[in-house]
Amino acid sequence: xxxxxxxxxxxxxxxxxxxxxxxxxxxxxxxxxxxxxxxxxxxxxxxxxxxxxxxxxxxxxxxxxxxxxxxxxxxxxxxxxxxxxxxxxxxxxxxxxxxxxxxxxxxxxxxxxxxxxxxxxxxxxxxxxxxxxxxxxxxxxxxxxxxxxxxxxxxxxxxxxxxxxxxxxxxxxxxxxxxxxxxxxxxxxxxxxxxxxxxxxxxxxxxxxxxxxxxxxxxxxxxxxxxxxxxxxxxxxxxxxxxxxxxxxxxxxxxxxxxxxxxxxxxxxxxxxxxxxxxxxxxxxxxxxxxxxxxxxxxxxxxxxxxxxxxxxxxxxxxxxxxxxxxxxxxxxxxxxxxxxxxxxxxxxxxxxxxxxxxxxxxxxxxxxxxxxxxxxxxxxxxxxxxxxxxxxxxxxxxxxxxxxxxxxxxxxxxxxxxxxxxxxxxxxxxxxxxxxxxxxxxxxxxxxxxxxxxxxxxxxxxxxxxxxxxxxxxxxxxxxxxxxxxxxxxxxxxxxxxxxxxxxxxxxxxxxxxxxxxxxxxxxxxxxxxxxxxxxxxxxxxxxxxxxxxxxxxxxxxxxxxxxxxxxxxxxxxxxxxxxxxxx
Amino acid sequence: xxxxxxxxxxxxxxxxxxxxxxxxxxxxxxxxxxxxxxxxxxxxxxxxxxxxxxxxxxxxxxxxxxxxxxxxxxxxxxxxxxxxxxxxxxxxxxxxxxxxxxxxxxxxxxxxxxxxxxxxxxxxxxxxxxxxxxxxxxxxxxxxxxxxxxxxxxxxxxxxxxxxxxxxxxxxxxxx
Numbered sequence: 179x180x181x182x183x184x185x186x187x188x189x190x191x192x193x194x195x196x197x198x199x200x201x202x203x204x205x206x207x208x209x210x211x212x213x214x215x216x217x218x219x220x221x222x223x224x225x226x227x228x229x230x231x232x233x234x235x236x237x238x239x240x241x242x243x244x245x246x247x248x249x250x251x252x253x254x255x256x257x258x259x260x261x262x263x264x265x266x267x268x269x270x271x272x273x274x275x276x277x278x279x280x281x282x283x284x285x286x287x288x289x290x291x292x293x294x295x296x297x298x299x300x301x302x303x304x305x306x307x308x309x310x311x312x313x314x315x316x317x318x319x320x321x322x323x324x325x326x327x328x329x330x331x332x333x334x335x336x337x338x339x340x341x342x343x344x345x346x347x348x349x350x351x352x353x354x355x356x357x358x359x360x361x362x363x364x365x366x367x368x369x370x371x372x373x374x375x376x377x378x379x380x381x382x383x384x385x386x387x388x389x390x391x392x393x394x395x396x397x398x399x400x401x402x403x404x405x406x407x408x409x410x411x412x413x414x415x416x417x418x419x420x421x422x423x424x425x426x427x428x429x430x431x432x433x434x435x436x437x438x439x440x441x442x443x444x445x446x447x448x449x450x451x452x453x454x455x456x457x458x459x460x461x462x463x464x465x466x467x468x469x470x471x472x473x474x475x476x477x478x479x480x481x482x483x484x485x486x487x488x489x490x491x492x493x494x495x496x497x498x499x500x501x502x503x504x505x506x507x508x509x510x511x512x513x514x515x516x517x518x519x520x521x522x523x524x525x526x527x528x529x530x531x532x533x534x535x536x537x538x539x540x541x542x543x544x545x546x547x548x549x550x551x552x553x554x555x556x557x558x559x560x561x562x563x564x565x566x567x568x569x570x571x572x573x574x575x576x577x578x579x580x581x582x583x584x585x586x587x588x589x590x591x592x593x594x595x596x597x598x599x600x601x602x603x604x605x606x607x608x609x610x611x612x613x614x615x616x617x618x619x620x621x622x623x624x625x626x627x628x629x630x631x632x633x634x635x636x637x638x639x640x641x642x643x644x645x646x647x648x649x650x651x652x653x654x655x656x657x658x659x660x661x662x663x664x665x666x667x668x669x670x671x672x673x674x675x676x677x678x679x680x681x682x683x684x685x686x687x688x689x690x691x692x693x694x695x696x697x698x699x700x701x702x703x704x705x706x707x708x709x710x711x712x713x714x715x716x717x718x719x720x721x722x723x724x725x726x727x728x729x730x731x732x733x734x735x736x737x738x739x740x741x742x743x744x745x746x747x748x749x750x751x752x753x754x755x756x757x758x759x760x761x762x763x
Numbered sequence: 764x765x766x767x768x769x770x771x772x773x774x775x776x777x778x779x780x781x782x783x784x785x786x787x788x789x790x791x792x793x794x795x796x797x798x799x800x801x802x803x804x805x806x807x808x809x810x811x812x813x814x815x816x817x818x819x820x821x822x823x824x825x826x827x828x829x830x831x832x833x834x835x836x837x838x839x840x841x842x843x844x845x846x847x848x849x850x851x852x853x854x855x856x857x858x859x860x861x862x863x864x865x866x867x868x869x870x871x872x873x874x875x876x877x878x879x880x881x882x883x884x885x886x887x888x889x890x891x892x893x894x895x896x897x898x899x900x901x902x903x904x905x906x907x908x909x910x911x912x913x914x915x916x917x918x919x920x921x922x923x924x925x926x927x928x929x930x931x932x933x934x935x936x937x938x939x
């Protein structure tokens with residue numbers, strides 16, 4: 179009994195002492211059960227941990243930003259890339275409202291400025307300039323809108339370079355500052371090619387890609403790539419849409435005229451000086467508008483005077499004739515500027531006028547090559563439809579002619595002794611009849627010793643010439659020459675061909691052989707056709723002057739049988755020719 | 764005495780040689796002013812021009828030769844970009860450092876790479892840095908290379924200007 183009582187007492191004591199612990203244990207069991215339930219319920223767990231983990235991560239990212247980026251970038255980057263690839267359209271849709279709005283705002287701002295500029299210019303220009311613009315638009319074929327834009331956004335060619343492709347050597351250069359550039363052009367041309375080669379080698383993956391433009395600020399270097407050379411134009415302002423095309427056409431013209439010389443270029447630019455004239459003509463066309471604009475800005479009185487003058491002329495000659503007048507005036511001005519700026523032509527007394535888009539040249543020069551040079555720079559003017567070259571070669575330099583006449587007087591003792599002479603540059607051609615061989619020799623020797631005479635062509639004969647002899651002699655001294663790539667007959671030869679036609683009319687049983695030739699500045703097949711065309715043009719002229727068809731025979735040899743070396747401009751000039759010979763009993 | 768004066772003739776010349784042999788210093792010494800320091804780091808080439816009057820010894824004609832000097836940054840091995848800079852070069856100056864025999868090692872590869880692109884070009888050698896202490900062996904080695912290549916050699920100092928004008932004048936004459 180005693181033991182049982184003790185047990186009861188112990189139990190009660192335990193109950194008294196441990197009741198709190200049991201209660202706490204029961205509570206802990208309940209909490210444990212609740213936690214187990216929470217862990218099993220993931221949603222609930224995330225809800226619980228979220229604030230804690232987010233806070234920890236925030237602190238970790240701030241403290242170890244670079245490390246964190248290194249770790250997470252490959253994962254996130256790949257994931258984003260994948261998402262972007264898979265959901266391009268969704269992303270565009272999502273971003274469009276934001277980006278599109280920004281772009282629209284920028285474009286609207288730019289357009290607003292442009293419109294303001296255009297409006298301002300239109301308002302300032304008054305009606306008279308609008309009329310001028312209408313004329314100009316009709317003349318040039320450029321829309322009024324584009325003209326307004328060109329005035330609002332001026333464009334100016336500052337410098338032009340022709341650069342040998344292979345070695346970056348400068349072939350020709352000109353600038354708007356009148357060749358007073360402080361920059362070393364050889365250095366610039368080298369750098370342009372270095373940049374071009376660098377880009378081509380480093381970035382260009384396909385052969386049809388190329389570098390056509392280098393942009394810096396409001397300046398651009400626009401490049402035209404030809405087979406053996408680059409044509410580079412340093413421009414300022416907004417480039418007209420047709421500029422690259424026009425630059426390319428200029429490049430083609432330079433190529434057609436000089437491709438062999440450029441291919442053989444060894445660093446001596448003199449054989450290629452003709453390029454400079456072509457560059458200047460091209461530059462004048464684009465810069466003349468800018469300079470007119472600049473003048474009108476600085477001298478409004480002059481502008482008003484010009485407007486009044488234009489309107490007066492318009493009223494006088496009628497509104498329909500004004501646009502061609504302006505076009506011709508502009509063409510004339512460009513041609514005159516080109517002549518003034520050309521080192522070879524600036525000292526010559528050449529008169530230039532324009533009619534129906536044609537340039538008409540007159541005056542005197544000392545040599546055929548000079549005449550040809552002026553012809554080629556005029557033909558290089560893009561707006562010139564044709565060039566009528568009536569420049570006379572100064573055949574009788576007054577003093578020399580007087581002296582020769584004095585020498586010939588003693589030999590002209592009778593009407594039969596008909597001695598004539600022609601001065602061509604420093605060459606004197608003698609023709610006519612002398613009674614015996616001695617005066618024939620003496621005259622040639624004395625004239626040959628005169629100052630300014632380098633050679634004498636002695637066609638004097640000691641036997642009386644009949645019509646056939648006369649014509650033969652005349653034909654030997656009268657070859658028909660042509661400008662580069664031109665088949666049309668120059669007006670200065672009409673007189674020569676009229677004489678030949680008159681002689682052929684009275685000569686029976688004689689046949690005239692007309693033979694065409696060319697230089698070598700194009701492909702052989704092209705040159706063959708060109709030489710044929712030249713011969714045909716001469717034949718057609720003679721037929722129109724009543725020379726019978728059966729008396730004419732046409733031959734052509736292209737660049738074969740050159741009269742002189744094609745390596746020089748002088749030589750090529752002599753090769754672009756039509757020769758005439760007579761045959762028959 | 765020259766009989767007549769001809770015009771200005773442009774000639775492209777490349778400077779070859781390993782790093783720090785004094786290529787740029789030679790150009791700077793010769794050219795003085797027209798020098799494009801800024802471009803080297805970007806494109807791997809810097810250009811300079813210098814005109815000099817010279818006479819063709821055969822014809823006795825006077826010429827103004829305008830040398831367009833292409834100073835290449837990396838010439839030990841010609842990469843694709845460098846090769847484009849060498850094209851059309853009418854002459855090259857191969858520069859060695861007299862004080863550094865290592866600069867004499869890879870010249871054959873450089874010369875043959877250049878000749879492959881420009882087989883007809885002239886070459887002139889320059890043993891540079893005569894103002895610094897150097898061994899007679901280096902001079903003899905460069906002279907031997909010049910004999911092998913059959914080209915003239917000049918011992919120059921870009922610092923003092925010794926023989927620099929002579930180097931470029933000889934080159935200009937060879938280009939006529």
